[in-house]
Amino acid sequence: MQLEATGISVRGPHAPMLDTTSVRVADHQVVLLAGYPGPGHVAAALGLSGRLKPDTGSVRLDGKADAALLRQKIAVVDAPGITEPDDALPVQTIVGEELAIAGRKAGRKAVVEWLTEHDAAEHAGKRFEHLPVAARTRLLAELTAARQDVKLVILTMPDRHGGDPHEWYALGRDLASRGYGVIITCADASARLLGVPAAQLGSQDQPEPVQVAPIAPVEPITPIETSDVPVVEEKTA
Template sequence: MEIVATGVEVSGAHGPLLAPTSLRARTGQVLLVTGDPNSGRTALALTLSGRLRPTRGTVRLNGAIDATALRRTVAVVDAPQITEPDGALALRDVVAEGLSLAARKSGRRKVRDWLSARDWLREGAGEERFENLAGYERTRLLLDLACENRTTRALVLDCPDRHGGDPAGWYSLAARHAERGMAVIALCAPHSADKLGMPPARIGADNLEMSTLDSAEGLR
């Protein structure tokens, strides 16, 4: 599977939200995309997933312009104020909501089984407030939930570095899902890509000539 954005830009009521950006993401690979906080990272995530129509430019899924197919195929993970869970919710409630959105059974037993299968059932873990999770654990849980939807083939991870911690942690999770057959786009700040030592695509640039990183190469 391939997602290709060509010259996508988004304008809002008070000015530009996303400068013209071109990039390519493929199954089995992780693409880092960097931009400053006001550069339109979330606007790009929503555009790549068919949830926001670009003012100019195109997003193609396997060569076709099809926003419905993009919405079905691409999951936006942890977008601030959009897909991020309410931090006051208990962990079990976040999982129940995620399973329900993925058209999975989400009763108490199913939630408990889901948490147990992923080693989350330490004492009292189900009642823990979601906002108390460390950044790595938060990202791990939300990526796993996004993959519960049977139609998900691509993941756009929106600014996981805003939760702190070593970027190698969330990058390793992104690479793991790429190895399992997902296309993964990770939006982050420039200093996170610098710390990872990897050449990123950049918001506001034509990145079609750059090669995405094979997830098997990870942080080697």
């Protein structure tokens, strides 16, 4: 799967929200899309995912310009004012809602099992706003990845919450190693701190996406038959 946006821009009511931008990403790849913090990040995420029609340019998934297909295959994580959760709700409530959207079991037991599986059971009763920054981004990304049809994930300005950029970049690489295409929008300062070449909001130039090797399957261990083990006879003096 490959997403390619060419020369997309979004006009706002008083000023451009997103200047002409081009970006591409495929399976097992991570792209940083960096720029000044502001509405351009959300406009880019919505335009790339078929949730907002750009005023110029095109967005194609495997060569098809199909907004419905983009919305089906691409998930936008934690976009301010769009897909970010209500921070006043408990973590377990947010998880239940997201699991239900993903078409999975979403009862109390299922929520506890999911949180336990993702090493987050200790946070179940907390207000979402009280989650550690890295845990917040990881939980939202993993809940998005739980949706069956999602093939590409856009993490929207995770650095706006503070924390260490290396943590959400490692999350992006982990998702890519599992087969997803990943776009992370962030501030220029975060990209410089990571030392990773980044595509730019408002630019048509893009470095090659970072390719992440897939996770190798674990080879099963073949049990040793006791009949195959040589018998060592003890020598008597």
